[in-house]
Amino acid sequence: MGFLKFQDIIYEKEGRVAKITINRPEKLNACTPVTVYEISKAFIDAWTDRKIGVVVFTGAGDKAFCVGGDQSIRDLGGYSYSSEELEGTIAALPLEVGWQIVTFLIRHIPKPVIARVNGYAVGGGHVWQVNCDLSIASEKAKFGQAGPRVGSFDPGFGTGELWRNVGMKRAKEIWFLCRLYTAEEALKMGLVNAVVPHEKLDEEVEKWCSELLEKSPTALKMLKYAFLADTEGLAGITELGVGGLSLYYGTEESLEGRNAFMEKRKPDFWKFVEGGD
Ligand SMILES: CC(C)(COP(=O)(O)OP(=O)(O)OC[C@H]1O[C@@H](n2cnc3c(N)ncnc32)[C@H](O)[C@@H]1OP(=O)(O)O)[C@@H](O)C(=O)NCCC(=O)NCCSC(=O)CCC(=O)c1ccccc1C(=O)O
Numbered sequence: 001m002g003f004l005k006f007q008d009i010i011y012e013k014e015g016r017v018a019k020i021t022i023n024r025p026e027k028l029n030a031c032t033p034v035t036v037y038e039i040s041k042a043f044i045d046a047w048t049d050r051k052i053g054v055v056v057f058t059g060a061g062d063k064a065f066c067v068g069g070d071q072s073i074r075d076l077g078g079y080s081y082s083s084e085e086l087e088g089t090i091a092a093l094p095l096e097v098g099w100q101i102v103t104f105l106i107r108h109i110p111k112p113v114i115a116r117v118n119g120y121a122v123g124g125g126h127v128w129q130v131n132c133d134l135s136i137a138s139e140k141a142k143f144g145q146a147g148p149r150v151g152s153f154d155p156g157f158g159t160g161e162l163w164r165n166v167g168m169k170r171a172k173e174i175w176f177l178c179r180l181y182t183a184e185e186a187l188k189m190g191l192v193n194a195v196v197p198h199e200k201l202d203e204e205v206e207k208w209c210s211e212l213l214e215k216s217p218t219a220l221k222m223l224k225y226a227f228l229a230d231t232e233g234l235a236g237i238t239e240l241g242v243g244g245l246s247l248y249y250g251t252e253e254s255l256e257g258r259n260a261f262m263e264k265r266k267p268d269f270w271k272f273v274e275g276g277d
Pocket residue numbers: 026027028030067068069070071072095096097099100120122123124125146147150152153154155
C-alpha cells in the first residue's frame with residue numbers, strides 16, 4: 001500500500017481482511033474533512049482490491065469507535081478546513097457532505113463491513129456503525145446520537161437505517177433525547193450483533209471475518225445488494241442490477257455482442273444460451 005499515505009487513519013490489509021482505523025484517539029476519533037477523505041480513499045481501495053473479502057471499520061485506542069464531526073473546527077460556515085494540497089478532493093467538501101459519501105461507501109461496497117465498536121459510537125460515528133452490515137461491540141461501548149444536543153442532525157442514512165434496526169419509537173427516542181446506551185442495551189435493541197468482553201473484541205471480530213470468508217463472495221455481494229434494493233430505492237436496485245451486469249460480462253453470450261461489433265457482423269447470441277441452439 002505504498003501509494004496510500006494517511007495522517008488521520010490507519011489502513012491495513014491482512015489476508016482477505018482490510019482494516020480501517022480512525023486514528024484520532026485524543027479526540028475520541030472525531031473526524032475532520034481530511035479524516036473523512038482518507039476513510040473514503042481506504043474504502044475505495046478495499047472495494048477495488050479483488051483479494052479483499054471483508055472490511056473491518058474501527059477507532060484507535062480503547063475509548064471510542066468515533067464520536068462524529070470534530071466540534072473544535074466547527075463555526076458559522078460549518079466544519080472548516082482548508083488545504084491547497086487537498087483542493088478538488090472530498091476533503092474540500094463540507095464535512096456533512098463528505099460524511100454521506102463515507103456512509104454511501106459503507107452501504108454500497110460489495111463486501112461485508114463489520115463495525116468493531118471499541119468504545120463510544122456517538123453522533124456521526126453512531127450513524128456509521130448503524131450503517132455497517134454487522135456490528136461487534138466491546139462491553140465498554142456506548143451508543144447514541146448527539147445532533148439535537150450540539151446543533152446538528154444527520155437525516156436519511158442517519159434516520160432510515162436506525163428505525164429499521166430498532167423500530168420507529170426507539171429511533172425517535174435515540175435522536176430526540178440524545179441519551180447514551182450501554183452495549184447490553186444496544187444488543188437488546190438490535191443495534192449490534194454481539195457484545196463481548198473488551199479483551200475478546202479482536203478475537204470475536206476475527207471469528208466473524210473467518211466465517212464470512214468461508215462463504216461465497218458473489219453470494220454475499222448479491223445479498224448485500226438485495227438488502228440495498230429493499231431500502232435504497234433506485235440506487236439500491238441499480239447496485240443489484242449492476243452486480244448482475246458484472247456477472248453477465250463474464251459470459252460468452254455478453255462477449256459475443258462486443259466481438260460482433262468489432263468484427264462488423266451480426267451477433268449470434270443464441271449459440272451461447274444453454275439448450276437454445
Ligand atoms: C462522547 C462523549 C459522550 C464522551 O464523554 P466523556 O467520556 O465525558 O469525554 P469528554 O471529556 O467529553 O471527551 C474527551 C475529549 O474528547 C473531546 N471530544 C469529544 N467529542 C468530540 C467531538 N465530537 N469533537 C471534538 N472533540 C471531541 C472532548 O472535547 C475531550 O477533549 P478535552 O481536550 O479533554 O477537552 C462526549 O465527549 C460528547 O458528547 N461528545 C460530543 C459528541 C458530538 O457532539 N458529536 C458530534 C455530533 S454531530 C455529528 O457527528 C455530525 C456529523 C456530521 O458532520 C454530519 C453528518 C451528516 C449530516 C450533518 C452533519 C453535520 O451537520 O454536522
